[in-house]
Structure formats: C-alpha cells, structure tokens
Amino acid sequence: TQLLEQSPQFLSIQEGENLTVYCNSSSVFSSLQWYRQEPGEGPVLLVTVVTGGEVKKLKRLTFQFGDARKDSSLHITAAQPGDTGLYLCAGETLGNQFYFGTGTSLTVIP
C-alpha cells in the first residue's frame, strides 16, 4: 500500500477536453505539491498547497487541497498536447516525512 495513491494511473484524452486527476491518502499532510514530468526530463514543481480547502490556479490548471488535508485534485481545462506528461503529487506528513505519489500519466492527443 502506497501512502499517496494517484488516480487514474493512465489517462488519454483528446485536445480540448477537461480532466481531473486525484491524489488520495489516509494520512494528513502539512503541505502537498504537484509536479509535472515530461519524457526525458526530471519533475518540475507546479504548485504547493498548505491550507485545507485551498484552491490555486495556474492558467488552465486548478489545484485543490482537501479540507482535511488528506487529498488533492488537479483539474485541467481544455487540455493541450503540451500538457502531456507524468503528474506527481508529493506531500510532507505531520512527522516531516516527504513522499511522492504513484503518478498519473497523461497523454493529450491533437
């Protein structure tokens, strides 16, 4: 069992569609981060959320931290081929341990 489970594991959609990916845990996190990793590259930080219920927007990407700080979601509006990549969540537990999630591999088809 992984501490941070992401779903779906794989997602393939057409350009222009909307999508949501999830990052779930039974543990409480003091902060949670989302990264995107493109093929052949390392992960790049997109956002950090720290407050329960917090919503952050980055252009067409909307990130939400659950009220109980156990889960998070990433919603992409009107997906573009450039959004293709592996989306990773990562969280810091209350015990100051840092874990990465299992990842969601997104493919946006032109």
Place this chain on the structure above:
Amino acid sequence: ETGVTQTPRHLVMGMTNKKSLKCEQHLGHNAMYWYKQSAKKPLELMFVYSLEERVENNSVPSRFSPECPNSSHLFLHLHTLQPEDSALYLCASSPAGVSGDTQYFGPGTRLTVL
C-alpha cells in the same frame, strides 16, 4: 549553465562493471538528493545530503555508494548491480534540505543493467 545537470544521460552496464553517476547543481542550494524512478512505482528517495553531510539513507543496498565532495556536486558510485536496478536515477537539490522544501530535479540518468 543553470539548474541541475546529470551525466551521463544514458548508461548501459554489466553486472560486474563499476560506474559513477554525476550530478551538479548551479543554484547555490545546500541540499542534494538521489532518487530512483522505476516503472509503476513512486519515486524512491535513496540518499539526502545537507551541507555535504549525509542526513538520510533509506535502506539502500551497499552496491550504491553516494559521495558529496561539496554542496554543488553529488555522485552515485555503482558496482555489481542487478538487472532490477535498471531505472531512471534522478538527482535533485533544494535550498535548505528540510522536508517539504521545493526540490529542483535534473533530467536523470537512464540506467540499464544487463
């Protein structure tokens, strides 16, 4: 050159070989990390160095040996690896080395062990 660089980008080695992975950060950060990324598994933290001192070693087999000669350079020495060690090895750095600190990743070294 800026950011975090890793060399080589690709490496194929036999089980009896000895090789080293190199990571260099040009960000003035105090902490550096080695991660292993395998298919269908979360990123696995292997080692953490803060101000050139190893602060974390997550039960990594001794066939992986890290070295941090200064805060800008990190090496991973490899010897007598197994095929299951084939993976993408990512280096990262962060300003302070505290948990939750923003980490900046290099592009990784794709390692194949034959």
